[in-house]
Amino acid sequence: MQQSDIDVLRAQPLAARGHFINGQSHDATDGATLDVISPIDGKKITQIAAGTPADVDKAVASARAAFEDGRWSKAAPSARKKVLLKLADLIEQRALEIAVLGVMDNGTEINMAFKAEAMSAAATFRYYGEAIDKIYGEIAPTAPNILGLVHHSPVGVVGAIVPWNFPLMIGSWKIAPALAAGNSIVLKPAESASLSLLKIAELAIEAGLPEGVFNVVTGSGSVVGEALALSMDVDILVFTGSGATGRKLLEYSARSNLKRCYLELGGKSPNIVFADAPDLANAAKISAAGIFRNSGQVCVAGSRLLVHEDIHDEFVTEICRHAENYKVGDPLDLNSQIGAVHSQHELEANLDFVIKAEAEGAQRRTGGERILQETGGYYMPPTVMSGVKPKDQLFQNEVFGPVLAVTSFKDENEAIQLANSTSYGLAAGVWTSNLSRAHRMVSNIRAGVVHVNTYGGADLTVPLGGVKQSGNGHDKSLHAMDKYFDLKTAWIQL
Numbered sequence: 135m136q137q138s139d140i141d142v143l144r145a146q147p148l149a150a151r152g153h154f155i156n157g158q159s160h161d162a163t164d165g166a167t168l169d170v171i172s173p174i175d176g177k178k179i180t181q182i183a184a185g186t187p188a189d190v191d192k193a194v195a196s197a198r199a200a201f202e203d204g205r206w207s208k209a210a211p212s213a214r215k216k217v218l219l220k221l222a223d224l225i226e227q228r229a230l231e232i233a234v235l236g237v238m239d240n241g242t243e244i245n246m247a248f249k250a251e252a253m254s255a256a257a258t259f260r261y262y263g264e265a266i267d268k269i270y271g272e273i274a275p276t277a278p279n280i281l282g283l284v285h286h287s288p289v290g291v292v293g294a295i296v297p298w299n300f301p302l303m304i305g306s307w308k309i310a311p312a313l314a315a316g317n318s319i320v321l322k323p324a325e326s327a328s329l330s331l332l333k334i335a336e337l338a339i340e341a342g343l344p345e346g347v348f349n350v351v352t353g354s355g356s357v358v359g360e361a362l363a364l365s366m367d368v369d370i371l372v373f374t375g376s377g378a379t380g381r382k383l384l385e386y387s388a389r390s391n392l393k394r395c396y397l398e399l400g401g402k403s404p405n406i407v408f409a410d411a412p413d414l415a416n417a418a419k420i421s422a423a424g425i426f427r428n429s430g431q432v433c434v435a436g437s438r439l440l441v442h443e444d445i446h447d448e449f450v451t452e453i454c455r456h457a458e459n460y461k462v463g464d465p466l467d468l469n470s471q472i473g474a475v476h477s478q479h480e481l482e483a484n485l486d487f488v489i490k491a492e493a494e495g496a497q498r499r500t501g502g503e504r505i506l507q508e509t510g511g512y513y514m515p516p517t518v519m520s521g522v523k524p525k526d527q528l529f530q531n532e533v534f535g536p537v538l539a540v541t542s543f544k545d546e547n548e549a550i551q552l553a554n555s556t557s558y559g560l561a562a563g564v565w566t567s568n569l570s571r572a573h574r575m576v577s578n579i580r581a582g583v584v585h586v587n588t589y590g591g592a593d594l595t596v597p598l599g600g601v602k603q604s605g606n607g608h609d610k611s612l613h614a615m616d617k618y619f620d621l622k623t624a625w626i627q628l
């Protein structure tokens with residue numbers, strides 16, 4: 135990746151973008167638009183259609199028509215596979231262009247955006263494309279005069295609502311398996327991170343996806359998202375975002391057609407360091423990356439550091455050293471290691487958490503203030519708060535920013551009790567060289583994933599999903615496909 139290539143791409147003017155419905159760009163029915171503000175410098179870079187309920191209806195009707203006439207839902211698995219593999223190739227070929235586009239509106243540092251957004255989206259389409267012709271139905275073990283067949287039927291129209299932190303990665307985790315299973319989709323990206331997903335919808339047509347199968351409606355959550363979730367013709371809803379919105383989606387489902395809702399709702403993930411960790415210096419380095427990468431705007435971020443009291447002081451000093459060494463700056467500068475906070479609203483919310491934590495008695499060890507204000511962009515350095523108590527807001531609530539809450543513990547039981555004492559259950563980390571303890575921790579921590587002697591690593595082969603109020607259902611792996619199929623039984627008297 136060359137800085138000069140990035141600079142050329144960022145200098146290109148961005149045309150205003152409409153919805154993508156039935157294979158074509160459409161303005162909002164009332165012509166309304168939303169400004170897209172870049173977190174890099176706080177300036178407007180383009181505008182997108184501000185969707186209305188009528189736009190959502192149009193997109194849902196297009197998805198329904200495509201589903202019912204079978205142009206995709208009844209296409210041969212080998213034909214669907216070919217399209218998804220081609221789409222993966224197209225994304226890969228244009229990965230830098232797509233990554234830069236995404237960074238312009240979401241602020242993620244370009245090295246990470248290239249890998250975790252564009253290239254990971256390509257890998258996701260390839261993974262589910264490959265899966266299409268390897269999933270079999272079942273023949274039930276019935277009596278000999280009966281043939282019991284269990285078919286995997288696509289559910290129909292999938293509504294997908296995704297957030298701004300990794301729009302392409304998270305969007306692909308939903309779009310790819312939904313398409314692989316033969317469904318049609320109406321996607322609503324976050325209003326502040328729609329550009330790269332609109333690009334994917336265009337490339338899907340180039341790859342051979344029939345028009346109408348994959349539609350994108352842009353605009354606000356409270357209008358477009360709500361209309362999608364209330365639609366009587368959307369069969370399931372898949373969502374990643376905040377718990378507050380997740381609750382609303384369940385209400386919308388109850389008020390409409392009882393569509394199934396799969397919710398990934400973030401976390402307050404404990405990263406637990408025992409004194410017998412195999413390599414404390416490495417543990418500090420990886421733990422710092424586990425909270426600070428992408429400015430902490432990661433659902434599985436290890437945002438609560440629980441450290442054994444014997445090593446607390448030295449470990450916190452080491453974490454602070456890493457925090458201070460990160461170069462925060464323009465996300466399209468290859469020298470930056472951490473880019474921008476996504477928006478002014480998020481920046482203010484992050485800073486507010488720091489102020490409240492200090493008021494509750496925590497100590498600010500490093501960071502905690504806005505930086506690079508002269509750029510007009512939204513930047514905040516990695517921030518470490520120690521002495522955070524279980525009842526504190528910083529212990530209980532997801533910041534979704536670069537703020538680490540540190541708490542010490544005395545023994546394994548206390549570590550487990552602290553780890554489990556929030557309403558979340560998405561991810562966790564444990565650092566120990568005691569194999570039995572590692573297994574006990576994996577078994578006793580209530581979370582969708584427990585990392586051992588590392589933090590934050592994963593690939594497509596393993597599922598991601600939360601327990602407790604972190605949500606339900608799974609993205610990634612073949613388990614993700616379960617959401618996008620209905621099981622249909624044929625009971626045949628022979």
Ligand code: ADP
Nearest residue numbers: 296297323324325354355356359360375376379
């Ligand atoms: P975050 O705090 O990460 O922005 P949100 O839950 O607000 O999380 O946003 C995640 C996605 O949910 C975005 O696409 C947003 O537009 C959408 N959204 C927000 N409010 C609603 C709502 N009331 N109904 C449906 N979708 C919504």
